Amino acid sequence: MQARRVFLQQLALGLGLSSMADYSFAADPHTSDVPVDRPLRVALLGLGGYANIVAKGMQECKMAKITGLISGTPSKIDTWKKKYDIPDKNTYSYENIEDIRNNSEIDLVYVITPNSLHHKFVLEVAKTGKHIICEKPLADNAQQAREMIEACKKAGVRLYVGYRLHFEPHTQEVIRMREAGxxxxxxxxxxxxxxxxxxxxxxxxxxxxxxxxxxxxxxxxxxxxxxxxxxxxxxxxxxxxxxxxxxxxxxxxxxxxxxxxxxxxxxxxxxxxxxxxxxxxxxxxxxxxxxxxxxxxxxxxxxxxxxxxxxxQPSVNHQAYQMDGIAACILQNKPDPNVxxxxxxxxxxxxxxxxxxxxxxxxxxxxxx
Amino acid sequence: MQARRVFLQQLALGLGLSSMADYSFAADPHTSDVPVDRPLRVALLGLGGYANIVAKGMQECKMAKITGLISGTPSKIDTWKKKYDIPDKNTYSYENIEDIRNNSEIDLVYVITPNSLHHKFVLEVAKTGKHIICEKPLADNAQQAREMIEACKKAGVRLYVGYRLHFEPHTQEVIRMREAGxxxxxxxxxxxxxxxxxxxxxxxxxxxxxxxxxxxxxxxxxxxxxxxxxxxxxxxxxxxxxxxxxxxxxxxxxxxxxxxxxxxxxxxxxxxxxxxxxxxxxxxxxxxxxxxxxxxxxxxxxxxxxxxxxxxQPSVNHQAYQMDGIAACILQNKPDPNVxxxxxxxxxxxxxxxxxxxxxxxxxxxxxx
Structure with a gap:
């Protein structure tokens, strides 16, 4: 958590930027990590109320971009693909999720369905080989959560939970102060x-x-x-x-x-x-x-x-910070934060x-x- | 509680005073109550830390006055009697509490000992026929509290507990707002x-x-x-x-x-x-x-x-307000507040x-x- 925050601050400073929101897809000048030459390409699964908030926030992202849509409601796909300029080949229903495996324009699927569908969809997405963010609560209970973690481990994909506050500066500052005694x-x-x-x-x-x-x-x-x-x-x-x-x-x-x-x-x-x-x-x-x-x-x-x-601390867009933060973990192989x-x-x-x-x-x- | 507060406000207003702290021992012009021609005369039992705070606060009282002292420590009696101008005949040890019965210059005893002595002393004081305030917590447990209430009832004396906040204006305002919906x-x-x-x-x-x-x-x-x-x-x-x-x-x-x-x-x-x-x-x-x-x-x-x-609301001396408030209950036969x-x-x-x-x-x- 702490290492991650310091890294982002250093990254911003190193680039002569005043805040995280200003950084771009540059190689990290302070590390030997893989240079970031493209954003994390994200498909949203479940296009309800919170997906709207995430999508809006992601318009501020520098390291993550919406490239795919998955919904059980065709009319939502229609509206969203126009709004976010998503090609038809990157849109999916709940019936053909397994086809995402072959889509090279999607790195990660963000599961934003009602809670009780998290388990089912995470298991399905894991099989596609794509990384996953699952909105909180991770599951209905610990047993489901264990199965989801196991499935992602088996599939070799990362599983994150949508704990956006771990990327929020006031929260990070309280954690920093606590850790510093x-x-x-x-x-x-x-x-x-x-x-x-x-x-x-x-x-x-x-x-x-x-x-x-x-x-x-x-x-x-x-x-x-x-x-x-x-x-x-x-x-x-x-x-x-x-x-x-x-x-x-x-x-x-x-x-x-x-x-x-x-x-x-x-x-x-x-x-x-x-x-x-x-x-x-x-x-x-x-x-x-x-x-x-x-x-x-x-x-x-x-x-x-x-x-x-x-x-x-600055007021930031939580969803943008979360998505950029997770993008940095995946694209630059940074240590995972507490999410x-x-x-x-x-x-x-x-x-x-x-x-x-x-x-x-x-x-x-x-x-x- | 509410009636009491309104009464005190009206009393202050009726006397053309700006606050409770200004009222004097006048008859209440708004009621047919017994005119108050003398303060409530209070003996403090237990002369420790909180008794000091009560005594200091009572110097602001308009309707209550320290007239007696009871302590197990003779040196405390010596110090206190000089400080508060208390005659020797109004001072007692823990051995002769029963003699308070014959003292016409004491109306009420305020028990301010360590908690576990409340029960013992309230039972003893009740026998003297004097009213009692017992500092909080009333007792060590409910059984003791019931015995204390019963003893006071049997002796025909009033028993109050030192819940000073019921006389504190901010607290009273919150209670008023809650009651008013x-x-x-x-x-x-x-x-x-x-x-x-x-x-x-x-x-x-x-x-x-x-x-x-x-x-x-x-x-x-x-x-x-x-x-x-x-x-x-x-x-x-x-x-x-x-x-x-x-x-x-x-x-x-x-x-x-x-x-x-x-x-x-x-x-x-x-x-x-x-x-x-x-x-x-x-x-x-x-x-x-x-x-x-x-x-x-x-x-x-x-x-x-x-x-x-x-x-x-005004910042007031809690102990002075409590003692004046309880004095008003006793001397003017006002309805008891929640103490x-x-x-x-x-x-x-x-x-x-x-x-x-x-x-x-x-x-x-x-x-x-």
């Missing part, structure tokens, strides 16, 4: 992510498509952040659920609070919801300092302060434990990972 | 109280004197606030404990997180600690608005904001459940109160 010993974390969900007919409220509710979708932010706030892996999990609207949230969880116990004794006390606003925050308390980010997890602008004052399939699996193990603790009345679930 | 439906609460405790030899770290650790001392703030943020009584409790320093916190709890489930489905997710700073906050999230107070529970200045902007022994008991029932949940590995403890 600037907060002292981390003592406690209190993270929340959530919002009041709209349209009651959307897929996020259907168990069969979403896998779960607030915990799967937004709780993963609080959880992943608890891990990057502490730098430790949880050893126990407790969780509690509440529903104030059992009709709207008939199939999936509305609000969950969960606690992660870490080896050093830190507790991360987290929450997530689909039914109220103004909850979103990251709050890290250490023996020598603290960090508070509000908002901490949305698409930006992210804002934060520490015991030293405001976190002065690998294994990172996604670590969170799914905790998500499983959260649901298990709720089923068992709040009981402490030990994690043996 | 200005936050809409309350959806979630996330309260923390704590600090890094100093001197490792102090009584707060001794189980026999403190009854417990962070939960007893500062967790009660998060807990009491969860009740005034929601206006509901919890029906279940879960809790988790961590110790990062098992030596310093050998006898008492260092950090506890706890969750309260309310009948409407609200969860209050709370925390308390003796081992880190920058945690203190009250955070209330409703369907139409929110409130956030940082700091929320210390001696002031309390600061807060809501969806409408900053909470514009009665019964209020203290409600929190002790939850404290018991918190410790029980921890003993049972986070298990949900149902409350039948």
């Amino acid at each position: 600037e907060f002292g010993k981390i003592m406690h974390v209190n993270n929340y992510m959530g919002f009041t969900i709209g349209d009651p007919t959307q897929w996020r409220l259907k168990k069969a498509l979403a896998g779960g509710g607030a915990m799967m979708d937004v709780g993963v932010y609080s959880l992943n952040a608890a891990r990057y706030c502490t730098g430790e892996e949880p050893i126990w999990v407790t969780a509690q659920e509440s529903k104030t609207d059992p009709v709207k949230f008939k199939e999936v969880d509305e609000t969950i609070t969960f606690q992660l116990g870490f080896p050093s004794g830190i507790i991360a006390n987290c929450g997530c919801t689909y039914n109220f606003n103004h909850s979103e925050r990251l709050h890290l308390m250490g023996s020598k300092g603290w960090a508070e980010m509000v908002p901490a997890f949305g698409y930006g602008p992210i804002k934060g302060k520490t015991h030293l004052g405001p976190i002065n 690998t399939g294994e990172e996604g699996l670590k969170d799914m193990i905790v998500v499983d434990a959260v649901y298990e603790s709720i089923r068992k009345g709040g009981q402490k679930i030990m994690i043996n990972s | 200005e936050f809409g439906k309350i959806m979630h609460v996330n309260n923390y109280m704590g600090f890094t405790i100093g001197d490792p030899t102090q009584w707060r770290l001794k189980k026999a004197l403190a009854g417990g650790g962070a939960m007893m001392d500062v967790g009660v703030y998060s807990l009491n606030a969860a009740r005034y943020c929601t206006g509901e009584e919890p029906i279940w409790v879960t809790a988790q404990e961590s110790k990062t320093d098992p030596v310093k916190f050998k006898e008492v709890d260092e950090t506890i997180t706890f969750q309260l489930g309310f009948p409407s489905g609200i969860i209050a997710n709370c925390g308390c600690t003796y081992n880190f700073n920058h945690s203190e906050r009250l955070h209330l999230m409703g369907s139409k608005g929110w409130a956030e107070m940082v700091p929320a529970f210390g001696y002031g200045p309390i600061k807060g904001k809501t969806h409408l902007g900053p909470i514009n 009665t022994g019964e209020e203290g008991l409600k929190d002790m029932i939850v404290v018991d459940a918190v410790y029980e949940s921890i003993r049972k590995g986070g298990q949900k403890i149902m409350i039948n109160s």
Whole structure:
């Protein structure tokens, strides 16, 4: 993570550029890596709401480009291929994904379907030999995540999870400060992510498509952040659920609070919801300092302060930074940041434990990972 | 609570005064209450650190005055009687508390000893026929609290608990807004109280004197606030404990997180600690608005904001306001605010459940109160 960030800063500096957004497909002057003479060519699989946000962000990319489209809805392909100038030969339905194997204009497929389809599509795409980014949550549960990682390993392709915040400068700065010991010993974390969900007919409220509710979708932010706030892996999990609207949230969880116990004794006390606003925050308390980010997890602008004052970092397009960041890993063979399939699996193990603790009345679930 | 606040505002207005701090021992022009022609005469029992803060605050009181001293340490009596001009006949040791019965210059005894002595001293003072304020937490557990309430009832004296924040204007404003529906439906609460405790030899770290650790001392703030943020009584409790320093916190709890489930489905997710700073906050999230107070529970200045902007209320001396507020209840027979022994008991029932949940590995403890 840290190495990656320093590299990008050095790259920008070396090129005399003021920010990452200015760099171009030049060889990295500071390393002996393969020169980057072309962008990472990305096909988007699933052309829903978030795919639109990714595609828009990618227009700012310097190292990644949309070159393919995969959708179950022909009318979406029509609209998108015109908008993003994609040739017909690079468009696919869900019936002919295996043909992507022969397409030399696609390096990577970004799976952006409803959660419960991640497993199925990652297994299918892995067989094509293309690298994969899978949107978060990686899967419905840890078992699926393990199968996805195994399939990608077997196929010799990389698997990333869409944890865009690991490319976000405020988040990176908090991680840097933590690693540098600037907060002292981390003592406690209190993270929340959530919002009041709209349209009651959307897929996020259907168990069969979403896998779960607030915990799967937004709780993963609080959880992943608890891990990057502490730098430790949880050893126990407790969780509690509440529903104030059992009709709207008939199939999936509305609000969950969960606690992660870490080896050093830190507790991360987290929450997530689909039914109220103004909850979103990251709050890290250490023996020598603290960090508070509000908002901490949305698409930006992210804002934060520490015991030293405001976190002065640029507001960036998260999706562009994520895609350029992953492009740099693949094209320049940089060390993987904390957005690998294994990172996604670590969170799914905790998500499983959260649901298990709720089923068992709040009981402490030990994690043996 | 609300009636009381409005009364004090009207009283101040009626007297042409700009704030509560300006009112004097005048008859209330808006009611038919007993005119107040003398202050509430208070004896302090236990002359430690917090008694000093109370005594200092009471120098600003308009309706309450220190007239007596009770201590187990003769040298403290000597120092205090000179400082506060208390005659020898109004000073007592722990051996002759029963003699207070015959002292017409003492209306009320404020018990400010280490927690685990509250029960013993409240029972003793009740027999003297004097009213009582007992510092929080009311007792070591709910059973003691019930015995204290029963003893005061039997003796015909009033029992209050030192919940000073119920007299604090920012806190009162949040409660007023909640009662007026200005936050809409309350959806979630996330309260923390704590600090890094100093001197490792102090009584707060001794189980026999403190009854417990962070939960007893500062967790009660998060807990009491969860009740005034929601206006509901919890029906279940879960809790988790961590110790990062098992030596310093050998006898008492260092950090506890706890969750309260309310009948409407609200969860209050709370925390308390003796081992880190920058945690203190009250955070209330409703369907139409929110409130956030940082700091929320210390001696002031309390600061807060809501969806409408900053909470514009005066910074006051909490101890002076508490003592004047309770004096008004007793001398003018005003309705009791939410600082009665019964209020203290409600929190002790939850404290018991918190410790029980921890003993049972986070298990949900149902409350039948």
